[in-house]
Amino acid sequence: MVSNPRRRTTLLDAGIEVLARLGARGLTFRAVDEHAGVPTGTTSNYFASRDALLRELGDHVFVRLAPDPAVVAERLSAPSSRDLEVLLMQEILERARADRPGYLAMFELRLEASRRPELRDAFTARYRANLDEITAAHVEGGFPGGATTALLLYLAMNGLLLEHLTLPGVLPGGDEGLPELVRQLVETIVPG
Template sequence: MAGNPERRAALVDAGIEVLASEGARGLTFRAVDARAGVPVGTASNYFTGRDDLLRQIDTRLHTRLAPDPEVLTGLMRAPKDRALVTALMRDLMRRVTRDRTGYLALLEMRLEATRRPPLRDSFTTSARGELEYGMEFHRQAGLPGGDETVAVLYLAMLGLLLEHLTLPGVLDGVLPGVDVPDGLVERMVARIVPAE
């Protein structure tokens, strides 16, 4: 197994690009090599197999889509109220929109996990970990609502992100006078997060 961490990271990022543009069926070592601009056979030196590549893509996606620590620190200086939850959800929307490729690859991972039990187990563990982290963060920050609030907000944001990044026209004009996506984020938070 080759050990160059920069090359491995470049191959994983190339895998994310392939996954987002070609889907799981297009994710081959040859396609990753081509996207990364490396000689054919390079990816096979870095990953034990396709499942290994998919697991490393999963790990990398959570890093790519994670909040910027400086932005998060700035946001957390605000009062711990519904407006802060709205700001946090808008930050999530901006991050995912900025890395649309990463989020589309994440959606492809979810679909592939339905067909591959070992990947499903691994992906379920990482997704569940993210949800539990969100619940713990919410509690520790003293934000309004509890675990149920976070779970419902998680599900609502998943739906909004899916529509906004795959079929954005579906939401246009659904609620007259409400901007997509920021206005919808505000409405969702207002309905889900209890008043202070």
Template sequence: MRQNTERRTALLDAAIEVLAREGSRGLTLRAVDKEAGVPTGTASNYFANRDDMLTQIMRRTRERLTPDEAAHADLLKAPRDLALEREFMRDLVARMRADRSGYLAMLELRLEATRRPGLRDELTGFLRDELQGVIAFHRDIGMPGDDAGVALLYLAMSGLLLDEMTLPGVLAAAPHDVDGLVRAAVSRVFGDSVPPDAR
């Protein structure tokens, strides 16, 4: 397997675009080569097989969707209250909107994982660790609420993002815009567990 890190990253980014646009059926080594603008056969030098490519796409997608450390450092200067929680959720929505292809590729990977046991195990472990990391981060920085509340907010935001990124017309009929729904979700999940002066 080739070890050119920049070329591998370019191929993975091309694969994410193909997966997001064409779905799993359209994700071929030839399609990745074409999207990346490299000679036919290049991708086959970087991926042992389809499962290897899907696993590497999963890891690259998460790299692309991970919060910017500098932006989070600025957010962490704020008091640990619901206003900060809302800012974290707004940042989440903004990051997903900024990399819609990355988000859609992850959805495609989830669907593909229902048919590929190896990918299912890898993706399940990866996302389980990610959720546990979010819960631990929330607890470690002293945010209000409990672990169950963080898990509930994670699930609420997952549903909101699914509609926003795939069928935004669904939320257009909601009683609030996306930002209003984010505010409501944070308040309703954590409102009872937070002292009134911290809301």
């Protein structure tokens, strides 16, 4: 396999865009090449198979969607509270708005894993590790509520993002009402 980290990242970002636009069935080496604006055959030089590309996309989507570490450090320097939790969840919403294709690709990868056992194990392990990190940050960070509260927030935010990104007309209040909906979600789940 070819080793050019910048080109690999370009191809992975193009793969995310293709997944978001065409779904897993539309994810081909040729489609990634075209979206990345590289010569035909480039993607196949970097990834041994379509499954290898999907597995790497499963990891790359977490890198792409991760919050800025400096912003996280700044936020977590404030006292842990339900209000801070509201702000953090609203920032997740803002990141989803800013990178809609990234989040749609994440949902598409989950669906593909549900149909393909060879991907399911790898994706389950990655998502489970993410949930464990989120839970640990919530509990060890001293936020109100325990591990169950962290789990409920995770599930509720995933549901909210899925609704908003796939069928934006479903949630009341439209796009402008989402920050308030997130506030209500957090205030309902997180103890005062």
